Amino acid sequence: MDELLKAAAEAKGMPESLVKRSAEARAKAEGTTTEAVLAEWAGVEAPAADAAVATPGEEQAAERAVDAVEAQAGAEVEEAETQDAGPRVEVLEPTAPVPSAESAADVDQATDTAGVEVSVVSGKKRYPVWLTAMFVIVPLIAVLYIVTVPNGPECGSAGQLLTDPVTGEAVGCDGAPYGVDVVDNFSIGQALYSTNCVACHGEGGGGGAGPALAGGSVLATFPAGSCADHVLWVTLGSAGWVDQVGPTYGATDKQVGGTGVPMPGFGSLSETELTQVTLYERVAFGDEDLAEAETDCGLTEGGDGEATALGS
Numbered sequence: 641m642d643e644l645l646k647a648a649a650e651a652k653g654m655p656e657s658l659v660k661r662s663a664e665a666r667a668k669a670e671g672t673t674t675e676a677v678l679a680e681w682a683g684v685e686a687p688a689a690d691a692a693v694a695t696p697g698e699e700q701a702a703e704r705a706v707d708a709v710e711a712q713a714g715a716e717v718e719e720a721e722t723q724d725a726g727p728r729v730e731v732l733e734p735t736a737p738v739p740s741a742e743s744a745a746d747v748d749q750a751t752d753t754a755g756v757e758v759s760v761v762s763g764k765k766r767y768p769v770w771l772t773a774m775f776v777i778v779p780l781i782a783v784l785y786i787v788t789v790p791n792g793p794e795c796g797s798a799g800q801l802l803t804d805p806v807t808g809e810a811v812g813c814d815g816a817p818y819g820v821d822v823v824d825n826f827s828i829g830q831a832l833y834s835t836n837c838v839a840c841h842g843e844g845g846g847g848g849a850g851p852a853l854a855g856g857s858v859l860a861t862f863p864a865g866s867c868a869d870h871v872l873w874v875t876l877g878s879a880g881w882v883d884q885v886g887p888t889y890g891a892t893d894k895q896v897g898g899t900g901v902p903m904p905g906f907g908s909l910s911e912t913e914l915t916q917v918t919l920y921e922r923v924a925f926g927d928e929d930l931a932e933a934e935t936d937c938g939l940t941e942g943g944d945g946e947a948t949a950l951g952s
Contacts (some may be wrong), residue, residue, distance in 0.1 A: 644675055647682035690769035693779050826930060829920030833912055836906060837921075844924035849901045861890035867937035871918045878907030915939060 650661065651657040663677040669676070679685060698883045700935045834843075840850030851857065862870035868893050872891055873881060878896050881889055882901075896902075906914060919937050 641675060641678075643680035644682055644684070647684065648678040651682055657824065690758070699896040705898070821949050825916045825934060826923060827914075827920055829916035830924070832909070833920050833924075836909070837917065840901060850903065853925040854923055856926060858921050859928060861892055861894060862922070863930070864928065865890050865936060866891065867915075867918060867922065867933065870922065873903070874918055875905060875907050875909075875914050879900035880905045881905075 645656050645660055645663075649659040654662075659678070659681070663674045663681065667674045667677045667946070679784055805860065826946065839851050840848055842848050845854035845858070846852055847854075858870075862873070871888070872885075876884060882896050888894060889896055906917075909917070915937050916939070919930075919933050922933050923930050923938075928936075931940075
């Protein structure tokens with residue numbers, strides 16, 4: 641049986657399982673044995689067996705069953721061959737009509753002047769979703785900005801421009817000259833003080849190794865109008881002051897080196913830095929008006945910035 645099945649499968653070119661099912665169906669239809677059918681398909685002789693004669697209806701049913709089995713076997717063989725041959729590519733014929741010359745021209749013109757690719761549907765341009773959203777979002781942001789910030793940006797380099805009524809020149813919305821950087825001398829002086837002066841005079845100017853500056857002491861020594869002398873004192877220090885000016889300093893003729901540690905000189909700082917740290921001391925610890933101090937120290941127009949030594 642197994643040899644007949646193998647020979648019949650080779651002759652039919654089908655799997656043995658399908659050949660066996662097909663042979664059993666034909667044997668049942670013809671009233672013979674499965675071995676006889678397999679022998680016939682294999683091209684060999686097999687001993688005949690007694691079999692009942694099938695009716696015409698049974699023969700037709702058997703033939704249909706055999707055809708169905710063979711069809712299924714053929715489909716499975718074809719599927720196996722297709723899998724072995726690799727992926728199948730199904731080519732579909734175009735179902736849409738070929739566009740006319742006018743339609744082709746419309747498609748060629750389906751790119752707008754901004755270089756955005758669009759599609760043409762029923763003669764109308766269809767823009768990408770993101771571009772359509774931008775048409776809505778950008779105007780909405782502009783409206784919200786106008787409603788929430790009616791006066792525009794705050795004053796500064798990006799603020800609105802005004803015209804100075806006296807000079808007729810353009811100025812910022814805060815009145816500062818346009819295009820001119822505004823220097824915060826007070827803040828710069830504060831940073832310089834924290835780096836160079838805190839160790840002796842204290843964070844709040846209360847003194848320590850050096851004399852106190854707070855409580856009006858600094859302006860008592862160097863009153864309004866004498867910022868240049870204050871700058872010179874910071875520049876020279878105790879030793880330099882004695883060599884170039886004299887044994888006393890300030891409006892009260894304080895003795896140089898009379899109390900505390902001698903004042904070191906800070907000539908290593910630039911002239912502007914020396915003036916800025918002096919400005920900070922006068923404003924922060926002496927409560928001098930900032931604008932007046934800047935003028936007195938020569939950091940704005942109107943200040944001479946020239947030292948006139950006080951004391952002998």
